[in-house]
Amino acid sequence: MSTVTSHTAIPSAADIKSAAIRIAPYISRTPVLKSPMFNNLAGGDFYLKCEHLQMTGAFKARGAMNTVLVHREEALKNGLLTHSSGNHGAALSWAAAQIGAKAYVIMPSNAPKAKIASVKYYGGIVTFCESTLEARETTAEQVRQDTGALLIHPYDNYDIIAGQATATYELLQEHPDLSQIFVPVGGGGLLAGAALANSYFGKAKVIGCEPSIADDAFKSFTSGKWIPAKSTNTIADGLKTSLGHKNFPIIHKHVERITLLTEDEIQEGWHTCLETIKQLIEPSAGTGVAAAMREETNGKTGIILCGGNMDVRRFTLL
Amino acid sequence: MSTVTSHTAIPSAADIKSAAIRIAPYISRTPVLKSPMFNNLAGGDFYLKCEHLQMTGAFKARGAMNTVLVHREEALKNGLLTHSSGNHGAALSWAAAQIGAKAYVIMPSNAPKAKIASVKYYGGIVTFCESTLEARETTAEQVRQDTGALLIHPYDNYDIIAGQATATYELLQEHPDLSQIFVPVGGGGLLAGAALANSYFGKAKVIGCEPSIADDAFKSFTSGKWIPAKSTNTIADGLKTSLGHKNFPIIHKHVERITLLTEDEIQEGWHTCLETIKQLIEPSAGTGVAAAMREETNGKTGIILCGGNMDVRRFTLL
Numbered sequence: 351m352s353t354v355t356s357h358t359a360i361p362s363a364a365d366i367k368s369a370a371i372r373i374a375p376y377i378s379r380t381p382v383l384k385s386p387m388f389n390n391l392a393g394g395d396f397y398l399k400c401e402h403l404q405m406t407g408a409f410k411a412r413g414a415m416n417t418v419l420v421h422r423e424e425a426l427k428n429g430l431l432t433h434s435s436g437n438h439g440a441a442l443s444w445a446a447a448q449i450g451a452k453a454y455v456i457m458p459s460n461a462p463k464a465k466i467a468s469v470k471y472y473g474g475i476v477t478f479c480e481s482t483l484e485a486r487e488t489t490a491e492q493v494r495q496d497t498g499a500l501l502i503h504p505y506d507n508y509d510i511i512a513g514q515a516t517a518t519y520e521l522l523q524e525h526p527d528l529s530q531i532f533v534p535v536g537g538g539g540l541l542a543g544a545a546l547a548n549s550y551f552g553k554a555k556v557i558g559c560e561p562s563i564a565d566d567a568f569k570s571f572t573s574g575k576w577i578p579a580k581s582t583n584t585i586a587d588g589l590k591t592s593l594g595h596k597n598f599p600i601i602h603k604h605v606e607r608i609t610l611l612t613e614d615e616i617q618e619g620w621h622t623c624l625e626t627i628k629q630l631i632e633p634s635a636g637t638g639v640a641a642a643m644r645e646e647t648n649g650k651t652g653i654i655l656c657g658g659n660m661d662v663r664r665f666t667l668l
Numbered sequence: 669m670s671t672v673t674s675h676t677a678i679p680s681a682a683d684i685k686s687a688a689i690r691i692a693p694y695i696s697r698t699p700v701l702k703s704p705m706f707n708n709l710a711g712g713d714f715y716l717k718c719e720h721l722q723m724t725g726a727f728k729a730r731g732a733m734n735t736v737l738v739h740r741e742e743a744l745k746n747g748l749l750t751h752s753s754g755n756h757g758a759a760l761s762w763a764a765a766q767i768g769a770k771a772y773v774i775m776p777s778n779a780p781k782a783k784i785a786s787v788k789y790y791g792g793i794v795t796f797c798e799s800t801l802e803a804r805e806t807t808a809e810q811v812r813q814d815t816g817a818l819l820i821h822p823y824d825n826y827d828i829i830a831g832q833a834t835a836t837y838e839l840l841q842e843h844p845d846l847s848q849i850f851v852p853v854g855g856g857g858l859l860a861g862a863a864l865a866n867s868y869f870g871k872a873k874v875i876g877c878e879p880s881i882a883d884d885a886f887k888s889f890t891s892g893k894w895i896p897a898k899s900t901n902t903i904a905d906g907l908k909t910s911l912g913h914k915n916f917p918i919i920h921k922h923v924e925r926i927t928l929l930t931e932d933e934i935q936e937g938w939h940t941c942l943e944t945i946k947q948l949i950e951p952s953a954g955t956g957v958a959a960a961m962r963e964e965t966n967g968k969t970g971i972i973l974c975g976g977n978m979d980v981r982r983f984t985l986l
Contacts, residue, residue: 387789402946403946407946471705585985585986613985613986614986616985617984617985617986620985621980621981624948624980625980628720628721628725628947628948628949628976629946629947629948630942630946630947630948631946633985658946662939662942662943663939665983666935667903667931667934667935667938667951668903668931668932668935
């Protein structure tokens with residue numbers, strides 16, 4: 351077993367390369383799709399990195415797997431813990447199970463059934479609580495005291511950021527000459543990772559893609575001052591959260607700009623992805639597609655399709 | 669230019685190999701997907717042949733391209749003609765355009781906008797008519813007299829069957845040891861092709877998958893006598909048509925059996941495909957998935973995902 355230490359500073363080029371090697375036996379090297387019809391509709395030369403085809407259906411498997419391996423001994427001893435009910439909860443459960451460790455996931459009792467089922471499917475041990483942030487944190491602290499499990503934040507964590515950076519690292523290995531990369535931004539793990547990877551291995555302009563009605567990253571970026579997210583009902587439900595405090599300075603330094611997408615544009619991006627490349631992405635991933643469709647691009651453009659987890663049973667054929 | 673003659677008899681092993689070589693420069697060699705989650709849910713070891721990722725979004729590109737190349741000189745001289753408003757119309761338009769030939773497509777004026785747009789996108793020349801079979805045939809005959817174009821039937825045609833057979837031929841090249849292959853059946857081009865390819869190159873039981881409420885192939889197969897389709901509203905809208913007269917004897921001889929799927933089962937297959945492998949298939953392709961989920965299987969099982977063309981704009985996120 352290699353000895354690795356948890357990152358306490360912004361991941362270096364070597365850290366991202368190490369993360370890529372560390373997680374390679376577990377994650378999928380996702381394909382990069384090209385489509386003449388997509389290019390025709392969106393007007394450009396696009397390279398779509400398919401993280402919806404990643405293990406657990408989202409890029410989150412990368413950061414979770416990296417963190418589990420970095421904390422292998424603690425994970426095997428007392429397990430890991432999170433109170434994210436989204437893709438991170440499933441990803442951490444999956445990643446912990448890869449090395450035979452336990453993952454405790456605190457979820458609000460009114461969480462969507464599909465999300466609860468997903469966490470359980472991957473072996474996560476679910477503890478339910480009231481659906482307030484306070485209840486989640488109190489319950490998490492209780493589970494932590496009972497089990498000694500290590501709390502893993504879904505994005506405000508350098509090991510997570512280094513793991514998420516490997517998606518863009520892979521894309522740049524195949525297409526080092528990208529001029530732009532469109533990346534959805536919620537908590538900023540994927541965007542900070544993309545911006546770092548590009549700063550070391552690429553020469554693209556990295557553009558964050560955020561819903562207009564969840565514009566805290568845009569406001570933070572333009573004001574230079576961390577601004578929390580307000581409550582919102584954007585269809586891009588993975589992008590509602592505030593930027594992480596570790597993520598913000600990386601984004602502020604290495605991201606070109608953040609572009610805002612209306613709900614209609616996000617839906618149009620989602621529809622276009624289904625129609626042209628027949629891939630089920632989640633609405634959050636529609637932001638990157640929508641931005642690519644609206645913006646002028648030069649040369650080759652990457653788009654990170656961040657995930658494909660959504661409730662498809664709401665779509666009935668009968 | 670190689671000289672090839674149109675098939676006037678059931679395609680041989682050599683005919684299918686020739687078709688595969690002939691169309692290879694134009695079509696996609698589609699991937700064969702595996703998914704642990706899909707296997708877990710469906711209970712077996714499944715290999716999903718992704719014809720929804722084929723050019724024009726359906727296996728129809730194979731038969732159309734083969735037929736265009738077999739009739740290259742006539743196609744270049746006077747063009748080709750069809751009165752299929754489904755995937756074949758788009759596929760024939762696309763295939764004709766690959767060699768710079770014209771394709772005339774007769775469509776009912778009330779055809780879905782997406783289908784009209786698709787045919788036009790691929791360069792087809794659309795002539796509208798009333799939405800009766802008689803009007804279509806009359807209009808097609810008129811266009812044929814005006815242009816001299818060659819009418820290409822969407823499935824009741826040996827060149828088409830040889831082309832469709834290449835999907836299963838490719839699958840068997842990668843997995844010669846399949847024990848079962850589930851194949852949707854409408855007009856029977858795909859199923860007849862699959863059964864022939866398997867008879868030459870495989871050892872699987874080929875099982876046709878048909879909606880319970882569009883069971884003409886089942887009835888024809890079990891009675892040994894061609895029975896036409898009745899009008900139906902199955903969600904598997906690509907499978908409403910009657911078996912072709914050339915297709916039926918091939919199916920009767922080489923197919924193991926035909927299994928019937930309820931509308932609920934087809935929808936469940938469609939949902940499962942979206943959820944597990946994040947692929948947008950059309951409802952017709954859900955029949956093969958549904959059969960695989962319900963039936964006992966031994967060893968390795970292939971499923972032909974026949975296409976991915978459907979109106980996704982009916983699914984709104986807002």
